[in-house]
Amino acid sequence: MGKYQIMREHVRNLLAQEIQAGKLLPKDKISELKVCEALGISRTPAREALLQLASEGVLEYTPRKGFRVKEFSPGEKMEVYAAIEVLDALAGKLAVEHADDRMIRSMNKYVDMIDIAIKYRNYPDYCALQKKFHDIYRDQCGNSVVRKLLSGLLEGFVPHTYSAGDEDKLFEVFKELNDDHRHIVSLFKKKDAEGLFNFLMKTHWSTRHSEMI
Amino acid sequence: MGKYQIMREHVRNLLAQEIQAGKLLPKDKISELKVCEALGISRTPAREALLQLASEGVLEYTPRKGFRVKEFSPGEKMEVYAAIEVLDALAGKLAVEHADDRMIRSMNKYVDMIDIAIKYRNYPDYCALQKKFHDIYRDQCGNSVVRKLLSGLLEGFVPHTYSAGDEDKLFEVFKELNDDHRHIVSLFKKKDAEGLFNFLMKTHWSTRHSEMI
DNA sequence: TACAGAACTAATGAATACAGTATATTTTAA
DNA sequence: TTAAAATATACTGTATTCATTAGTTCTGTA
Numbered sequence: 017m018g019k020y021q022i023m024r025e026h027v028r029n030l031l032a033q034e035i036q037a038g039k040l041l042p043k044d045k046i047s048e049l050k051v052c053e054a055l056g057i058s059r060t061p062a063r064e065a066l067l068q069l070a071s072e073g074v075l076e077y078t079p080r081k082g083f084r085v086k087e088f089s090p091g092e093k094m095e096v097y098a099a100i101e102v103l104d105a106l107a108g109k110l111a112v113e114h115a116d117d118r119m120i121r122s123m124n125k126y127v128d129m130i131d132i133a134i135k136y137r138n139y140p141d142y143c144a145l146q147k148k149f150h151d152i153y154r155d156q157c158g159n160s161v162v163r164k165l166l167s168g169l170l171e172g173f174v175p176h177t178y179s180a181g182d183e184d185k186l187f188e189v190f191k192e193l194n195d196d197h198r199h200i201v202s203l204f205k206k207k208d209a210e211g212l213f214n215f216l217m218k219t220h221w222s223t224r225h226s227e228m229i
Numbered sequence: 230m231g232k233y234q235i236m237r238e239h240v241r242n243l244l245a246q247e248i249q250a251g252k253l254l255p256k257d258k259i260s261e262l263k264v265c266e267a268l269g270i271s272r273t274p275a276r277e278a279l280l281q282l283a284s285e286g287v288l289e290y291t292p293r294k295g296f297r298v299k300e301f302s303p304g305e306k307m308e309v310y311a312a313i314e315v316l317d318a319l320a321g322k323l324a325v326e327h328a329d330d331r332m333i334r335s336m337n338k339y340v341d342m343i344d345i346a347i348k349y350r351n352y353p354d355y356c357a358l359q360k361k362f363h364d365i366y367r368d369q370c371g372n373s374v375v376r377k378l379l380s381g382l383l384e385g386f387v388p389h390t391y392s393a394g395d396e397d398k399l400f401e402v403f404k405e406l407n408d409d410h411r412h413i414v415s416l417f418k419k420k421d422a423e424g425l426f427n428f429l430m431k432t433h434w435s436t437r438h439s440e441m442i
Numbered sequence: 443t444a445c446a447g448a449a450c451t452a453a454t455g456a457a458t459a460c461a462g463t464a465t466a467t468t469t470t471a472a
Numbered sequence: 473t474t475a476a477a478a479t480a481t482a483c484t485g486t487a488t489t490c491a492t493t494a495g496t497t498c499t500g501t502a
Contacts, residue, residue, distance in 0.1 A: 102315040161308040
């Protein structure tokens, strides 16, 4: 019960959610005052939440001007993917030794669910399920620093990240990605840490995602 | 000119410096009030600087209790090194294509200077020079996300990180590390991106540094 | 009409004030 | 003498206020 609700953190989470949900779009201006009156609080916690999000890279901040939702250029997106790639590959490699039957089953479950999301061309579901798939082994990697860096990088990316190309192309890549997911599961089953690292590094991220940017 | 000095950022930098310099040690409590009166400012910018540093992982924050300089356990240090390792390996791989003579000469210069620091058993010099050596290629990697993540991770580490073991052992490892540095330079000269990535991943970081923790 | 400059507006940066909680101190009882 | 309870103190969380600056609008002149 030493559980306080620090307003600043509450506000941060709310705003992060709204950005993830696409209610706040890149380049949207976010003023302290608006946040205050929307939540019925004073400027202090609102301001601190905004500074926090800016520090995380979710928002862009210019002195004396204020905050905007960060917009990633295609080049910046590839930069982020490159960082995600190595960290995720490391997470995978580390998670191999913690891989058990329960984890494998769980991953397989999500692979099947992703298949369905692709079949019905459900974009939001794909994004959510794909995240859950990767979270399974990330959560088991036993390195909280890597976990924190990864979730920070992923949180900056809104689902709309992909929506540049046409939909057919998009779901074509999603299919390839889910084949990747099956392969990832098989490598976990074989406990092939090196193979998994190389596959995540060379195939699953930059290579595939560059087609969607 | 459009150059403001935002107090919050000024304070952040000052505190970060003091921590880097070892004037503030792990577990030291840092109260807002102390910072205020030390710098003759109000609580607002002091508080925001502390929150920023906590968000960066340099400080530890407990609600209603305040801020302390973060102390890394041996396990946490290894976690950080593992993250640095993959990101630095990526930075190296990416920097290979930007490697030119000037860069090689600059790196060789630092290798020589590090030799001298080791010869005279100058610990602070070794730390500073080693950082400069790695910064050369990190700055040339062309991926600002990776650069930012790396400098964030490195800033949390104070120079005292190593000081656990006895000094002889320490400088023994430093010698090995500087041999590594020579090898890194040679890989840049050969423009062997893959070789560099593997060397940074498998040898230079976790493996060597685990001996010093 | 176009442009330059001044006044105005709105939002951020910083300071101060108020409220609530954790810690330290003191007091009291066993 | 010691331990527990009560009080006091110090510091954080939040609200409010003042100050400064970016952005806008209005006005006057060419």
